[in-house]
Amino acid sequence: MLLERIYDNDLAQASYFIGCQARGEAVVVDARRDIGEYLDLARSHGMRIVAVTETHIHADYLSGTRELAAATGAEVYVSGEGGEDWQYGFEAERLLDGDAITVGNITVRARHTPGHTPEHLSFLITDGAFSEDPGYLLSGDFVFAGDLGRPDLLDEAAGGVDTRFQGAHQLFESLRDVFLALPDHVQVYPGHGSGSACGKALGALPATTVGYERLNAWWAPYLRENDEEGFVAELLAGQPDAHAYFARMKRQNKEGPQVLGPLDPLPQVPNEEIGRALREDEAVLVDTRAHTEVHRGTVAGALNIPGPAKAASFGAWAYDPEAESRPLVLLAADGDTAQAVRDHLLRVGIDRVSGYTTTAEGLPEAVPATVSPEELEDSGAVLVLDVRNRTEHAAGHIPGSRQLSAGRILWHLDELPADGTIVTYCQSGARSSVAAAALRRAGYDVAELDGSYAGWMDRMRNQGAPAEGTAG
Numbered sequence: 312m313l314l315e316r317i318y319d320n321d322l323a324q325a326s327y328f329i330g331c332q333a334r335g336e337a338v339v340v341d342a343r344r345d346i347g348e349y350l351d352l353a354r355s356h357g358m359r360i361v362a363v364t365e366t367h368i369h370a371d372y373l374s375g376t377r378e379l380a381a382a383t384g385a386e387v388y389v390s391g392e393g394g395e396d397w398q399y400g401f402e403a404e405r406l407l408d409g410d411a412i413t414v415g416n417i418t419v420r421a422r423h424t425p426g427h428t429p430e431h432l433s434f435l436i437t438d439g440a441f442s443e444d445p446g447y448l449l450s451g452d453f454v455f456a457g458d459l460g461r462p463d464l465l466d467e468a469a470g471g472v473d474t475r476f477q478g479a480h481q482l483f484e485s486l487r488d489v490f491l492a493l494p495d496h497v498q499v500y501p502g503h504g505s506g507s508a509c510g511k512a513l514g515a516l517p518a519t520t521v522g523y524e525r526l527n528a529w530w531a532p533y534l535r536e537n538d539e540e541g542f543v544a545e546l547l548a549g550q551p552d553a554h555a556y557f558a559r560m561k562r563q564n565k566e567g568p569q570v571l572g573p574l575d576p577l578p579q580v581p582n583e584e585i586g587r588a589l590r591e592d593e594a595v596l597v598d599t600r601a602h603t604e605v606h607r608g609t610v611a612g613a614l615n616i617p618g619p620a621k622a623a624s625f626g627a628w629a630y631d632p633e634a635e636s637r638p639l640v641l642l643a644a645d646g647d648t649a650q651a652v653r654d655h656l657l658r659v660g661i662d663r664v665s666g667y668t669t670t671a672e673g674l675p676e677a678v679p680a681t682v683s684p685e686e687l688e689d690s691g692a693v694l695v696l697d698v699r700n701r702t703e704h705a706a707g708h709i710p711g712s713r714q715l716s717a718g719r720i721l722w723h724l725d726e727l728p729a730d731g732t733i734v735t736y737c738q739s740g741a742r743s744s745v746a747a748a749a750l751r752r753a754g755y756d757v758a759e760l761d762g763s764y765a766g767w768m769d770r771m772r773n774q775g776a777p778a779e780g781t782a783g
Contacts, residue, residue, distance in 0.1 A: 312417055312438040313337070313356060314447065316500065316517055317348055321623045321655055322372050323507035325517070327449055327500060330358045331415025333440060338362040338414045339385075340434060340449050341502055342375035344568065345654040349379055362412050364388040364419070366451025366502060367431040368397065368564045370464050370557040371509060372623070373660040377401065381570045388412055392423045393430030401567030406432060416440040422489050426482030427452040427460030427509070433489070435497075445493075448521070451502040453482075454490055456514035457528060459546065464509070467553035479543040486534055495522025508551055508718075551700045554718030556627040556659060563660055571662065577641075577650050580666035582673045585640050589674070594665065595635065595752075596674070597626075599643045599652050602744030606759070610642065611677035615748040617741060618643075619651035625742075627659040628718045629749040638663040645669060679747065680758040682734050684770040687760060693731030698746045699738060699764070709736065709767055717746040724753060736760035736767070 313330040328349060330337035337358040339349050342365070353360050360383040363376050367390060380387045391398070391405025398405075406412075408423035416439040424433045433454075436447035452460035462478025465471035498520055505515040525531055533542035588594035589612065596613040598605050599622065605615050616625045630639065639656075641664060643649035649667035656664060682690045687709075695712040697704050704714035715723060717737065727733065733755055737743040740763045747757045760767065 312436075312440065313358075314436070314500075315352055317343075317352075318504070318517070319343055319372075319623075319658070320506075321619075321621050322658060323504045323513070324372055325500070325502055325504065326375075328352050329414065329417060329419070329436060330356055331417045331440075332356070332358075334415030335359060336361045336415045338364065338412060338417075338419055339379055340419075341365050341369075341451065342379045344373050344375040344378050344571075344657045344660075346375050346379045346382055347654075349375075350382065353383075359383070360385045362386050362388060362414055362419075364406070364412065364434070366390075366433065366449065366453075367428045368399070368561060370561050370564075371503075371507065371554070372658050373560060373568045374564045375568075377567055377570050381572065390421070390423075390430040390432045392432065393425065393428070397428070397430040397565075399567065400565055408432075418445075420445065424450075424453040424485040424489050426462050426478050426485050428465070428478075429481075431460075435493075446497060448490075448493065448497050448499045449502075450490075450499050452509050453485060453501075454499055454519075454524060455501040455503060455509075456499075456516040456519040457524075458513045459486075459530060460509055461546075461550050463547060463550055464553055464557060467550075467557075475547055476543065479546050480539065482546065483534070483539050483542050486530065490521065491525060491534060493521045495520060495525065497521045499524065508554060508557075549702060551702050552716040552719060554628065554716075555722035556631070556718070559631075559633060559660065568660065569662070571657070577646070577653050577664060578666045579646060580640060580668055582668055582670065585666075585668055586674055588640070593637060594640050595630070595637050597630075597639050597641050597652075598748075599641055599648065602740045605744060605748075606679055606681060608671075608676055608678050610671050611675040612752060613642065613677075613748065614639075614752060615744045616652070616656075617745070619648060619655050621741075622652045622655035623658040624718075625745045626656045626661050629721070629745050630661055631721060632661050632663065638665040640665055641667040642671060643667050643669060679744070679751075680732075681761045682758045683761045684767045687734065687767070690734060690758070691732060692734040692758070693728045694733045695760075696727075696733050696735045696746075697737075697764075698735055698742050703738065707764075707768075709764065712736070717742040720746050721749055721753065727755065729755075732756045732758055734758050734760055736763040739763050739765050 315328040387403035412419040435445040463475035698717040
């Protein structure tokens with residue numbers, strides 16, 4: 312049996328390619344939408360992808376299940392659990408608890424593990440050429456290395472009302488009745504790693520085991536003592552902000568993401584044409600450079616989506632394809648960078664990228680406004696806005712600042728003052744630059760705190776203030 316983990320550092324997301332060498336057949340679980348890596352794996356191993364499936368209706372990225380099936384002719388399998396409200400809206404074979412997908416000598420058995428979402432499945436993998444017993448669990452957003460999938464996303468991002476409590480109790484039951492019923496040797500491969508917003512304390516390890524989590528996970532004592540209420544209270548405490556685009560991902564993944572098919576290479580567009588499109592408000596320019604370069608000068612009205620490393624995450628914060636009809640044009644170092652940024656944007660359903668340029672020459676220039684830590688107090692700002700996560704803000708922040716995470720700002724403009732200067736900051740400047748550029752496009756007067764919170768903290772230390780900053 313072949314088991315390959317394909318990891319996206321941008322969204323801290325893992326998908327899996329599982330193949331039977333004897334039959335030359337493979338199944339892909341939780342595919343992302345830019346499917347080239349799966350096709351390359353199949354070719355390199357001389358395999359056909361005959362099945363594609365996913366653990367649940369994802370919130371943080373647009374599923375590539377349908378895209379990969381269309382490219383390969385593979386059979387599509389999705390969860391049929393969770394009740395009427397959680398049924399997928401496209402044609403696929405429905406999997407219920409105990410159902411199996413057979414790929415050569417490999418059995419992929421679905422186990423219903425609700426809690427993170429009502430329809431969630433985990434997949435027990437048995438290599439029939441080696442053993443009659445399952446040896447691996449693809450746990451999706453159920454069990455992570457050192458943590459669990461959060462049960463509050465339906466409330467935070469999908470319009471649910473107090474569904475977190477039922478989800479938390481379901482997670483307890485799924486752990487007790489499914490996960491802890493497995494032998495300790497079963498290897499666990501989760502759907503996310505450190506940095507994902509689908510949990511609050513995910514480990515960076517690519518895999519764990521049932522036995523290791525049984526002994527060491529934060530939740531293990533609650534299960535040993537059958538303390539369900541204590542488990543629920545700790546699970547729900549301190550969860551990070553849920554990004555606003557998660558609601559769109561949930562809806563589109565449930566309905567069925569649009570199948571794009573093979574895409575042409577991204578064309579390089581003459582700056583004269585880009586300039587005309589910008590003047591006539593027919594395009595949105597995206598500066599893909601780091602915020603430190605953008606602060607030396609960018610194109611007037613441009614978004615800042617640094618990439619490609621975090622272009623999916625930042626892009627989904629700064630651009631809503633359901634609210635914005637104009638296509639994106641990328642300012643990138645070269646064609647390969649532009650192509651990689653487009654691939655990342657596809658992962659969050661930002662499909663309209665019309666081309667790229669490698670220079671801002673001839674385009675209207677602008678230098679983003681900044682405020683130094685020394686100038687902040689006398690800047691006259693009507694609001695100092697902390698765009699970090701609420702857990703970061705709680706650990707320490709600039710006195711008087713208000714927290715609204717960068718992934719939620721565009722969807723909560725009614726909470727911001729319409730007049731006066733807003734000063735934004737994050738930890739080091741990248742998230743603040745993304746948020747500030749998006750706010751400027753929305754018509755707000757925004758300056759960025761030079762050096763962000765780290766720079767402000769350095770000034771406090773130099774003045775003899777407590778090194779930990781101001782908590783609250």
